Amino acid sequence: MxxxxxxxxxxxxxxxxxxxxxxxxxxxxxxxxxxxxxxxxxxxxxxxxxxxxxxxxxxxxxxxxxxxxxxxxxxxxxxxxxxxxxxxxxxxxxxxxxxxxxxxxxALVGGEAHKDLAPLLMTMLSALAALLAAALIVRRLGGKLT
Amino acid sequence: MRKKHLLALVVVAFAALALAQTYPLQITKLETKDLQGNVKTSFKRGEVVIVETTISWAPTYYYYYAAASLSYLEIITMWYGYTMTGLALTRTSIGPGETKTFGGGMQIRMTDPMGTYRIEVYVWNGFPSEVGPKCPKWTPLAEKAITTISVGG
Structure with missing residues (x-):
């Protein structure tokens, strides 16, 4: 026992x-x-x-x-x-x-790196719009002068 | 009484003690206050939350005769979700029939999120990193106490 x-x-x-x-x-x-x-x-x-x-x-x-x-x-x-x-x-x-x-x-690293193209595109669009406006003005003014 | 009866009695007594999970100490008060000592539960970012607790020892005969005083570690933690945003602690001892008050201040930083914060108070015989699995074994000495506060902008 x-x-x-x-x-x-x-x-x-x-x-x-x-x-x-x-x-x-x-x-x-x-x-x-x-x-x-x-x-x-x-x-x-x-x-x-x-x-x-x-x-x-x-x-x-x-x-x-x-x-x-x-x-x-x-x-x-x-x-x-x-x-x-x-x-x-x-x-x-x-x-x-x-x-x-x-x-x-x-450490917290990484993340997706990409170039922000928005400012460049906006600048190009603005320049294009300005060129078109200028061309239109020149064309109208040219027609009146002749 | 036969030996097997005595053995069974001892086993049952140990099982009852283990299952009862009674604690020698009680957290009898848990309040949150401002720096002026006013009780409040709504705070703004940048303010300091004073957490005040009262611990009492109403000893049973077992603890009364076992020790003249009981050493303990009291830990106050503040939580937002799963993030511990504040910690205050004290190590002290208490005698039979005594009550002890401890308060800790925790600042809510301006960058901390708004919402409901949880305050949890633990009373242990030591941190798990300090007391091993054996002598002294980690032991909670009081049922944990919980309260909440709200933090606005």
Missing amino acids: KARYALLGLLLLAAAVLAQPTITVTPSTVSAGGTVEIKISGVDAEKCGIEIVDPAGAKAFVKEITLSNGQGVVTWDVPLAARLGAYTVYVSCTTSGAATAKFTVT
Whole structure:
């Protein structure tokens, strides 16, 4: 009987040691101004604390959630002025324990580069209209003179 | 009482404690004020929102005999959508039967969006980055409190 209790105790201890929430950060690289989604898989309706630490060690995000059926999602809109580099996500839950993950914030670059031709077209149209007007005036004046 | 009955009793007691999720502390007050101390919930951009909270510890016999004081971390966060626009925190301790008041000021910048902002207050034993999965395990010490304010131009 004692051996059974000892085995049960060891199993409970092993379960406690191995318990860990699963966290998924999407995307793993995001531009400043973008959005990061953190999915947490834990146990039932446990509470979880989520903390995101920026590359300088400052707290960028702190949140507490209650999981629903062992699942929870938090979303963070990365500020445009966010520090660039590697961010660490710390998740600690009351039952399933703790886990960490990383993602990277990069500079907002790109966008579609194109030349704005509107001013040039407007200038050419204006010049054309002026030429037509001048030609018309010259033609009328010429007819009267002859 | 046989050993298996005792074991079953212990298991049930632990399960009840785990499921009850009772907290030693309570956030008994959460108010937003202006710099003059007037309670208000409508602010303009450029103004400072003072968030004032009161925490109390009405100990059960378990916590009463377990500790003479309880250390905690109180975190006040301000949110617009999924953006955390403000953060204020304090680390202190509280004794049985005591209440503690903490206030934090957060400025609404002129470039911040107008609309409804959410203020959430958490009371933990530490940040997840500080307390590990084991001793000390991360623990919320009070049910979180939430309020909202509106921000106009």
